[in-house]
Amino acid sequence: LQRIARMNPEVRLVYVMRDPVDRAWSAAHNAARKGDPAAETIETAIARAREPGAAARSAYADTIERIETVFGANRLHCCFFEDLRDRPA
DSSP states (O other), rough: OHHHHHHHHOOOEEEOOOOOOHHHHHHHHHHHHHHGGSSSHHHHHHHHSSSSHHHHHOOOHHHHHHHHHHHOOGGGGEEHHHHHHOOOO
16 A cells, blocks of 8 residues: 555545445355355355455455555545445546
8 A cells, every 4th residue: 555655646545335244145146146156055155254354354444544544534535335336426
């Protein structure tokens, strides 16, 4: 992040968040749609949602704090996936 900030001091960032449950179900659905044999059961989807990486991807406050430390809050726009999808303007 610091390298990006040094390369372009005027860069603006958009941080898109998503409800963690919606994210987990979306990932399970996409894996099943792509034919991933490990995504065939509800139990597998729940197990994937419980993996440490899944929780880390939804630790929004920690991520936002790290980004703001490097870029500043005034250069970061946070929004929710559904808002961006439904109202992109």
